[in-house]
Amino acid sequence: MATAYYDVGPSRRGLDACAPAANSARVPTLHRHDRPLPVAPSLRRGLTPPLSVAPMMDCTDRHYRYLMRQITRRTLLYTEMIPATTIIHGDRARFLDFDPIDHPVAIQLGGDDPAALAECARIAEGWGYDEINLNVGCPSTRVSSGNFGACLMQRPAVVARAVEAMRAAVSIPVTVKHRIGVDDHDRYEDMLTFVHTVAEAGTDRFTVHARKAWLKGLSPKQNRSVPPLRYGDVHRLKRELPHLDIEINGGFVDFDSVDEQLAHVDAVMIGRAAYDNPWLFADADRRYFGLDWAPQSRRAVVEAMIPYVAEQRAQGLRPHHVTRHMMHLYAGMRGARAWRRHLAERGQEPGVGAEVLREALELVPADA
Structure with missing residues (x-):
């Protein structure tokens, strides 16, 4: 029997999307403790699907997602990263509309202002999205100059406040995608401190790109391949924080490698291979979701x-x-x-x- 990881009912696209958020202006204050407080299983929202396709700029738009839904029905799909300012001030229909067939689908937000992100999360939930994901992994100069993306790994308290604000604004899962480190802040202990801090805010899942990001000296394309993969650090994170849902991302091109990773973590996210070979996912629903379905050809x-x-x-x-x-x-x-x-x-x-x-x-x- 297939596991229902998300409510995949009809899209609520556009419903109440423009009403003011009652709680978007107030950013809750985090309570600090000597040791992080794990998110109790009863408070965690949703279940982590074992397989997802990474959010990719200029790739995972609504047309790509429609294509992928002809190949896999249950793999979690993402939008491209959308800056919070774009949703608040831009053409929402252009950036947020999607076909109901996309479910389950998560929206990835970029930003560092908790109130703005909470407002965007509320709008996205009203639009029908199944999950809110915060980008703390993009290394591009444009993103970093806006004080979001991978540079936020050096500001874990800011990320925690953003997550807490978004969780207060919505009822769907709020997750974070990040790197194992940034520039010289790339020790395992640096990542552990980041995750500890952000976990206190109630993050429902951490998706870890198992490479560090060089914010100066490497292009976004080089940052996807030049820094070495450090799967062991992500495995260690799951061992030491077993109460957290940990997903791994980086360098996976086939399902055999996915199977190997699922022995260590809760889920695997595939990026470029999903775009360069979408037919890879033809057996995903049977292999990972228990569905007796696959595309005919x-x-x-x-x-x-x-x-x-x-x-x-x-x-x-x-x-x-x-x-x-x-x-x-x-x-x-x-x-x-x-x-x-x-x-x-x-x-x-x-x-x-x-x-x-x-x-x-x-x-x-x-x-x-």
């Missing part, structure tokens, strides 16, 4: 995407906005190069519609 996935592309085209969106996420659906298969070329070139032609996918299907094996 890549072709069946494409056929399911055709009406979606047509619907988006009718709303004025060029097919490339959707098909760019499908480039690697046939990764490693005969015809993959022709598939990618056709989508890249034909998908951007003026006036083209969903036929771009029907044409591309002629370039790959019918039984794939």
Whole structure:
């Protein structure tokens, strides 16, 4: 029997999204203790799904998530990171709208102001999201200059206040994604201090990217591969804090490595491999969620995407906005190069519609 990790009912997109938050202006004060107070299991919200796809800028938008839901129904999906100021002052529908098929879906927020983050969390819950995640791992200069992302690992009290404020504003899980360290603050003890402090605020899950972040000297792309992976530090964190839900992220490209990690931690998050080879997740629901379901074939996935592309085209969106996420659906298969070329070139032609996918299907094996 499948485990229901989240309420995957219909989206409440837009309901009461603009009403003022009664508690967004007040940021609760943390009570400090000599030893951290673990979150009691009865107070922790939700259950940690064993598998998720990492939030990735310019990748995990609503069109990518719609594609992934043709491949896996239960893997937890994330939005791209959305700055709190964008939600408060920007076009909310543009950044928050999603299809009900996305559930379970978490929104990742960026920011360091507890009141603003609490307001965004309340808006996101009203929009129908299943989880709020705070970004404490992004190493980009733009993010760091805004005083959020990985630089917040050096300000654990700020993160704790933000988590506490968001938990006071919503009833859904509030989680944190972070690195094992930043710059020279990269000892295991530094991460332990961060987690101890933030755990006091009631964080429902810690997702740990098992690399440190260099805020100066490495680009965001280099920060995904140059700093060495330190899985042992994340395993140790779970051993020493068994009452916390710990998810590991970084460098996983297949489910055998996921299985190895699940012997040490509660969950595994896959990043770039989920984008570069989405078909990897074809067996995810049976393998990790107990569902007797899997997509019939890549072709069946494409056929399911055709009406979606047509619907988006009718709303004025060029097919490339959707098909760019499908480039690697046939990764490693005969015809993959022709598939990618056709989508890249034909998908951007003026006036083209969903036929771009029907044409591309002629370039790959019918039984794939």
